[in-house]
Amino acid sequence: MITPATLLAALLMTADARAGAKVDPATLARGINMDHLFNPYRDPREPWTAADMKAIEKDINPAEFKLAAKLGFTHVRLNIGQVFLQDQQVPFAFREDGFRLLDRAVEAIGTSGLACVLDLHQIPVPPLELDPREKRKFTALWKRLTTRYRGSKTFIAFELLNEPRVRKMDWWRSFTAEQIQMIRRLDPHRTVIITAPDWAGFEELMQLGNLGIPNVLYTFHFYEPFVFTHQGADWGEPGMASLREIRYPIDPEQMKTELAKAKGTDEECWPFTDWPRAADAAALEKRLQPLFDWAKHERIALYCGEFGVHKPYAPPADRARWIADLVAILKKHDVGWAMWSWHSGFDLVDDHGVPDPAVVEALGLR
Numbered sequence: 001m002i003t004p005a006t007l008l009a010a011l012l013m014t015a016d017a018r019a020g021a022k023v024d025p026a027t028l029a030r031g032i033n034m035d036h037l038f039n040p041y042r043d044p045r046e047p048w049t050a051a052d053m054k055a056i057e058k059d060i061n062p063a064e065f066k067l068a069a070k071l072g073f074t075h076v077r078l079n080i081g082q083v084f085l086q087d088q089q090v091p092f093a094f095r096e097d098g099f100r101l102l103d104r105a106v107e108a109i110g111t112s113g114l115a116c117v118l119d120l121h122q123i124p125v126p127p128l129e130l131d132p133r134e135k136r137k138f139t140a141l142w143k144r145l146t147t148r149y150r151g152s153k154t155f156i157a158f159e160l161l162n163e164p165r166v167r168k169m170d171w172w173r174s175f176t177a178e179q180i181q182m183i184r185r186l187d188p189h190r191t192v193i194i195t196a197p198d199w200a201g202f203e204e205l206m207q208l209g210n211l212g213i214p215n216v217l218y219t220f221h222f223y224e225p226f227v228f229t230h231q232g233a234d235w236g237e238p239g240m241a242s243l244r245e246i247r248y249p250i251d252p253e254q255m256k257t258e259l260a261k262a263k264g265t266d267e268e269c270w271p272f273t274d275w276p277r278a279a280d281a282a283a284l285e286k287r288l289q290p291l292f293d294w295a296k297h298e299r300i301a302l303y304c305g306e307f308g309v310h311k312p313y314a315p316p317a318d319r320a321r322w323i324a325d326l327v328a329i330l331k332k333h334d335v336g337w338a339m340w341s342w343h344s345g346f347d348l349v350d351d352h353g354v355p356d357p358a359v360v361e362a363l364g365l366r
Contacts, residue, residue, distance in 0.1 A: 031338030110154025232313035
């Protein structure tokens with residue numbers, strides 16, 4: 001029987017044999033997101049300056065990649081923005097100095113013994129469905145990235161767009177297939193990672209469906225129960241910002257108290273009531289089982305590109321427990337993953353670059 005893991009191994013080995021790079025079948029088994037290097041949150045409307053490029057240059061630290069490899073990660077999901085690579089006005093000219101800095105990071109990742117997922121993580125997300133110019137700009141960027149990294153010594157998978165914002169699933173399915181075809185014309189054996197609209201949810205991924213294109217990974221993000229993973233977060237749902245010390249497994253009495261406090265205020269929101277479907281390890285697996293069954297039926301490989309717990313106010317032991325539970329489920333079902341994140345609120349490492357030993361253990365790295 002072909003499982004997602006054996007399919008992933010086969011596609012990587014096939015790409016390896018044709019590209020000439022040495023790729024282990026477990027290349028994308030254990031990853032870490034790094035969003036602190038390449039300006040994914042830079043508003044495209046803001047002017048770009050030489051000082052901005054200097055800041056990127058200063059932040060690229062090969063020691064971080066070496067530490068990631070030493071800890072036991074197999075790859076980095078490198079979260080990049082558009083602005084440092086490409087002018088945002090017609091004719092969307094490329095910034096060669098930005099590409100050189102990206103080259104430096106990709107080479108350092110490979111030298112450290114890691115693979116790279118090159119993830120276009122632009123936030124705000126480009127309105128591809130609504131603006132033909134954004135579509136042209138996006139396609140031109142991926143064309144340039146494809147030609148630049150064709151034959152790279154570092155194994156690189158291309159993730160077309162993080163958490164797309166489109167209204168029509170059919171449009172996104174067609175556009176995604178077009179982008180893959182463009183990439184494959186230039187680089188026939190490049191591994192491509194795709195996802196669905198609406199925050200890369202796994203239910204939406206199943207709606208997107210199997211594109212029937214080889215050497216494609218299907219990625220989803222998972223942060224349930226949201227009331228636990230996003231406690232204290234001051235973005236998104238307003239009720240999360242004031243939450244502190246929410247436990248995992250979820251304590252129903254604690255949730256009753258929190259819901260009562262939020263009731264009738266502008267902080268009342270869905271995370272206070274949807275937590276039962278992901279309250280503990282058994283519920284987490286039950287929640288994801290339809291996805292695993294779908295992938296098995298379709299004979300496609302899954303990749304969990306993001307999961308994690310907002311660190312500042314979560315009980316540390318519960319944070320580690322949730323991570324350990326989810327990683328165990330992903331491993332059981334042969335799903336590669338990348339934790340969110342190295343150092344961005346959901347931190348693996350502290351301000352001094354020291355890894356959290358409890359999280360390292362929870363990830364199964366030690």
